[in-house]
Amino acid sequence: MVLQQSSVAGGAGMFPGVAACRPGPRPAAKAPMMAKQEREADDEHEEEQRQAANAEELRRGPWTVDEDLTLINYIADHGEGRWNALARAAGLKRTGKSCRLRWLNYLRPDLKRGDFTADEQLLILDLHSRWGNRWSKIAAHLPGRTDNEIKNYWRTRVQKHAKQLNCDVNSKRFKDAMRFLWMPRLAERAAAQHQHHRQPSPSLTPCIMGMPTAAPSSSSGLMMLDTTVSNSSSSCCSPSSAVTSSSLTSESAHDDGARHAAAAAEPVLTAPADDDYWGAATTMQQQQNDHYDFWSTASALQHLCTAGAADHHFQHQVAADHDLTGWVQGFSDGGILSGSSSDNLWSLDDIWRMQ
DNA sequence: AATTGGCGCAACCGCGACTCC
DNA sequence: GGGAGTCGCGGTTGCGCCAAT
Structure with missing residues (x-):
């Protein structure tokens, strides 16, 4: 099963969480961006450069619709679990931890929405x-x-x-x-x-x-x-x-x-x-x-x-x-x-x- | 209309537990 | 046994929304 953005953008259906609760992606966290810039400016410290590279690879902050769809489609095809490996295999520039959280708290199809009864x-x-x-x-x-x-x-x-x-x-x-x-x-x-x-x-x-x-x-x-x-x-x-x-x-x-x-x-x-x-x-x-x-x-x-x-x-x-x-x-x-x-x-x- | 402050919630962080080699 | 990698939990943060001023 492959979900496309147009099929879920309305928020209804199997994956109500996708794009339904956010009008658009929010800007990424500020602090990591600042740290990244500082590290890139310092050519003398290889360790910091490596960290900068890692920071560049891994996204943080709010998930985009595309990321949601990638995660949903991957899990639909391969199942959940082994989150770090999943994140890499799916091509998501996220930690496994972040993927797990996003799936469990937001994307899972069996999630209820709305106020508590x-x-x-x-x-x-x-x-x-x-x-x-x-x-x-x-x-x-x-x-x-x-x-x-x-x-x-x-x-x-x-x-x-x-x-x-x-x-x-x-x-x-x-x-x-x-x-x-x-x-x-x-x-x-x-x-x-x-x-x-x-x-x-x-x-x-x-x-x-x-x-x-x-x-x-x-x-x-x-x-x-x-x-x-x-x-x-x-x-x-x-x-x-x-x-x-x-x-x-x-x-x-x-x-x-x-x-x-x-x-x-x-x-x-x-x-x-x-x-x-x-x-x-x-x-x-x-x-x-x-x-x-x-x-x-x-x-x-x-x-x-x-x-x-x-x-x-x-x-x-x-x-x-x-x-x-x-x-x-x-x-x-x-x-x-x-x-x-x-x-x-x-x-x-x-x-x-x-x- | 602009500003402010509180609220709700998604996402992140730290840490301990667990698993595997 | 122990070290690395992973997972899951509870606490915290930060941002968008919205009502009040």
Whole structure:
């Protein structure tokens, strides 16, 4: 198979990355060019001349459309791997490393494009809480997404939120915020998306189903959500529970939704004692196997937020339990509360209004 | 209209792990 | 065993875009 520039310039089709995301090649990096000129000017140093020659041979900076096509066509014919040899054989004046990166992060035909879905964001938050900055490991659970993409998402979006809240992204406070505020809202949004499409997320369902289940016990010193309850006809839970959980178990969506709703209605709270809140919780989840799962946590926590909004005593207790009092105040002070943009998942104002 | 500053993201870099001879 | 080459990961950089001023 040989791709021609005209066949991919529009960006559609098998290789959406080619020429689709850049209007044109960007200028090469400045520093190497400067170094090259300096070296060429010095005839007395053979070593430097050799380096200059190497620098001249190897291109750096943004990839051109022609280079993309060369790489794509070569891999289509010969397969990937042995990147240094590949770069030479394909006639690309690039390091094997650069070729590999370009292929894996941009040219691979199975790459997804566009913003992360709520499902994916939720999964990233959850997996990062378990594994930290193990981007490649996290990416392995998000089909079509690259570690680089996820890393960028974390650095730009998540850390931005932490910055807005004036707290460290690794702090307990921020982890609590993710757990109690962001993830429930994402779960809600994911459920809304699923309802709109009337199906669970096809790409993520296997990953979600592979998530460990079980609740941390109250004796662990961690928050416990006791979801071991009888079926209920209550339907007060967030829309996330019924739809998303249908992809988790063989139970009917109705039963599961009712279970989650009941779970949310009778939470048992104990204060977290461990600074590594999520990590410890994850460990506990892996050790135990009660009636608990990730989605029920998210939906139940969302319910806590919404139910708590109507009950000032409850608000106070939750805030006190989780050291959120001053921080919630900080939302107001920082002006975050004032906005109700649907894009701002941190808006407590929205949550309070949902009562 | 011009300037500025923040944001998002592609690409690069350094380093450790792995493989092969 | 060890040295060279290669690969893969996580951190960082730099540039284009765009909204705010």
